Amino acid sequence: MSESSTSTTSSPSLSSVETPPPPSTPPNLHQNTIDPEVKWLVQKYGGTSVGKFASSIAENIVPDYLDRHKLAIVCSARSGSTKALGTTNLLLRAASEALRRPPPALVPVQSGSSTPLTDSLISRCFRTGSPPGTPNTFTEQSTGSFHKTADLILSEHLAAARDCVKGKELLADLEAEITRDCENLRAFLSATQVIDEISPRSKDSIVGFGEKLSCKIICAVLRDRGIDAEYVSLENLVPPHDEVDDSLGQDFYDRVSDAFAERIRHCAPRVPIVTGFFGPVPGSLLKQIGRGYTDLAAALLAAGLDATELQIWKEVDGIFTADPRKVSTARLIPVISPEEAAELTYYGSEVVHPFTMEQVIRRKIPIRIKNVENPRGGGTVIDPEADLESEDPPPDFGARFLDGILANGVIGGVGTPRQRRPTAVTIKERIVVLNVQSNRKSVSHGFLAGIFTTLDRFGVVVDLISTSEVFVSMAIEDVLDRKLLARLVRDLEKIGIVSVHHDMAILSMVGKQMRNMVGIAGRMFTTLAQGNVNIEMISQGANEINISCVIDGRDAVKALNLIHQSCLQIKPEGPKGRVGPWLF
Template identity: 25%
Template sequence: MRVVMKFGGTSVKDGESILHVANLIKKFEDYEKVVVVSAMAGVTDSLIEAAKKCYKEPSSSFIKLFIAELTKKHYEAISTAVKDPQYQNKAFEVVDKLLDELEKVLMGIGYLGELTRRSEDYIVSFGERLVAPILSSAILSLGVDSVALTGGDAGIITDNNFGRAKPKPEVYNLINSRLDPLLRIKKTTPVITGFIGVTDDGSITTLGRGGSDLTATLIASALNADEVWLWKEVDGVLTTDPKIVPEARLIPEISYQEAMELSHFGAKILHPRAIEPVMRKEIPVRIKNTFNPDAEGTVIMKGADTTKDIVKALSLIEKVAIVNVSGAGFDFAEIMSDVFSRLAKEKVNVIMVAQSSSELNLSIVVDESDIEVAYSALKPLENGVVSVRKMKDIAVVSAVGAGMAGTPGVAGRIFSALGKNGINVIMISQSCSEYNVSFTVSKNEGKEAVRVLHREFELHKSPEEQA
C-alpha cells in the first residue's frame, strides 16, 4: 500500500502533537509512505505579519524578538518530539541555520524598504521549512528511516505567480523520478514541506493559503498512490464548519465534484485545487482526525454522490467583495470578454459570477484582497453608458449536493427560509450542473444564513431521517 499523508498546522501545533504524529506514522510500518507537513499553527500568519511590519515600520528590536519567539517555539517542539540526542542536536542546528537566514531576510526588507510578492513567499516558506526537519527527526528517533525535503526538492516546479503559484505540467514526471526511488529502493519516509514550490530559476513560491493539501494530492497522483490521507483537527468533512454549527454531522462519503464545489466556496477543510490531481486517477482522499485516528473519517471518491440527501453541505466565505459592471446598448459578448480578460491579466481570483442580459448587469465576486485591483482593471470601461461599482463586506454562502439536480424546489426552499428569517440576499448563482446554489449576503449575516439553512434542511439528521 502506497499512501501520501498530510498533516496540517493544527496537527503539528506543538512538540506533543508532533510526537503524536510521529508515532501515528510509525504505526503504518508496512506501507510506503510520503509525509507532507504544514507550518505549526499560527506561524504562517505570523510570518506574513512580520514581513509587512518590517516593510512598513522597520525595527531591529522587533525582528530580534520575533526570531527569539520562533526559536523558542521550535526548540520546545524539538525537545519534546525528538527523543534521540543525536537527531535532536541535528534538528537544533537546522532550525538555528534557518532562523539566522530568516533574520537576515527580514532585516533586508527593512533596509531596502521593499516587499515584493516574491520576497513574501520566501519569508512565508520558513514556516514549513522549519517543521519538516523536526518531524523527520522525530520519526528517525522512533527508528523509522526518514529524510526531510522541500517542495522544490520533491519536484514541485511552479510558474512565478508568487502567492498563488500553479504547478507546471511536468511536475508529475519530476516528482515521480525524485520520490519513487526513495520509496522503492531506499525504503525511506520522505517528509516534505507542504504549500511551497520553486520556479525554474530557483525562487521559492507558495501555492496559496491552505496549499499543503495540493502538495499532497500532486505527489499522490505523481506516485500513483493508493490513497491520500489528509489529517486534520476534525473527524472529516462535516455538513458545515462546526465552528459555525456545533451540531454539524460527519459526511462519510462525498464525491470529487461535491468536494471541489465545497472547497471552492470556502469550506476550509480542503484546498480548492487539491482534488483535480487525484480525480483524474481516481485516487481516494480520506479526511481523518489526527487526534481521533480510529474514527472512520470521510472518503472523497468517484461516485459517492448517489446518497439520498438533497443538500449535502453548506459553506461560507466571509472575506469577499463584489464588482458590478452595468449599462445598456452594447455588444454583450464583447464586453464580457473584455471584462474577463482584464481580470485574468491582473490574476484576479473570480469566485462567482451572476448576470442579467436584458441590459448588462454583471456582478463578479472576488477575494476581498483582490477588490482594488479588480476595480482598477474594470474602471476604464466606464464611458457614460457603462458604470463600474464595488461593494465590500460581502459573504458567499453555498449549498452543495449532487441530489439537488432533479429535486424540484430546492432553490425556492433556500430563499424562502432566508426570507422568513429576515436575511437579505444580494446576488444568486446556480450552475447548470446543479451541484450547488450560491448566493451573497452582507458579511454580518453570513453565519446566520448558514445556521438557518442547516436547520431548514435538517442537516444534523442522517439523510434517511431528513424531511
C-alpha cells in the first residue's frame, strides 16, 4: 500500500508521544568534547545489551570514549528473558491482540465507578468531550487481552528502571515517563480496536514504543552515573518522499542520513541517546526494512556525521572463523572485508545486514563489532579499505598489528597477508531442498520461468540454486508452515516432478583470497567425502569468494569442524580465540 492511499483513520495520532525537552544540566556532568577537530563516533547497542548490561554500558564503556570522541548512542528495544518476551515481540503481540475481538460495546456503569485510565481511553478513543476527572457513564465491556501485554511491558520496564537508577528524583521522573508512554500505547491500541484496523504505519508506530522506552532508561542510567545524556527521537525527522510508489532509492536514504546528523549536532555537548526507530517511512518501516531498522538507523547516522567509526555492541567478541559454540578451535577475526561479512550474513552468521553495511562502507567508515562483556577487546573491524588479497602488507600494518596486541593483551592484530586461505566457514541449518524435474511438456525457458513465477507468488527466497535445462535444485529456509509448503509443491508439480528433502543445512566457506587459491574447492569436497558427509548440491557465488554445498542437517557440526581444520588449517592445539587464523 502506498502512503498516499493509506487511510487517515487507520493511523491514530501519536501526537501525545513527543520528544521531551532536554533536561537541565547539573554541574560536573561528563559531556562530549566541544573540540571542532574531534570526529563523531556512533555506538549501537542491541536489545540484549540494553536489557542486561545497562549499568555496565554507563560505567565501563561510555566514559572511556567521551574525552576522545563526540559520542552518539543508538539503542534497540530491550530484550526479555526469552525471545518471545522481547519488547518488540510483545508490542507486535499486543497489536495482534487488539484486532482479535470486535470493537467493544459500551454499557452503562454507575457514576464514579470509572478510573482515570478508563476516562483517558474513552476520551481519546470515543471523543466524549468530558473534562478530565469527570465520571463517564460508559466503559468498555471487554478490556481485550492486549491490556495484559501492555501491563507486562510496563512492569518489565519499571523493574529495569528501578534496578539501574539509584537517584530518587531521576527515578521518579523516569517512572513517570515510562508509565505515560505505556498509557499512550494502551490508548493507541484501544483506538485501533475501535476502528478495527491497524495500518502498516500504525504497526510501525506501535513497535516504535520499544526504542523510546529503552532509550529513556539508558539516558537516565547515564545521567545517574554522571554523564550528560539527552534523549532523542528520530520519528519525525524523515524528509518527505516525492515518489509515487513505495520504492526507496539511495537518494532517500542520503536525505534521511543528513536529517539525522543535523538533529544530533544540536545536542552538543550532551551525549545523544537516539531511538533506533525512525518513521513514518513510505511503505512502512517494517515492510521496507524489517526488524533490522535499528542497525540501519545507526549506519545512516554514522554516514551523516562522517563518523570515525560505527561500533555495534553485542554479547560476542566479534566475528569468528566459525561458530565458537560448535567449533572449539574457532578464532576471532580481527579484520574482515565488507564482501566477506556480507557473505557470512547471508549464510548463517549474524553479522550486519549487507544493506546496512553499504550505508557506511560507501562513505569509507569502518564498522567494529564489540563485546559489552569485554569492552577492552579489539573486536572485529569490517574495513572498507581492507585488501586481504595483497601480497604486500598494508602501509599501516605495523601499527595495526601492535594495536591488536595492546587491545587484547595477545596477538590479535592483522596477520601475515602472504598466507592465503579462507577466512571463515559457516553453517545455515533448517533448510529445505526442492528438486524440480521437467515433465517435458514445456520448453526449457518456460520451465524455468514457471518455477520462478511460482516461488515469487509464495514469497519464497532461494538461498542456493543449481540448474540445468530440465532440472532445478533449490535450497530455501524452512520458514513456511506445512500447509503452505504443500500448496507450493502442488503448484510446482504442474511444471514438473517435485521431490522435497527436509532437515538439510548449507555449509559455506568464505574468503576473498579463495579467488586465487587453486584446488580449494577440491580440498573442501574431498574432506567432506573422507568424513562420510554426503553432498546434496553444490554452488559457487558469482563473486568467487564463497563456495557452498547442501548436506544433511545431522552432519552439520561434524562438517563444520572438518572444514575448519582442513581448509582453514586451524588445528585443535593452541588456546582458543587468541591468534588470528592466518597465523597457523
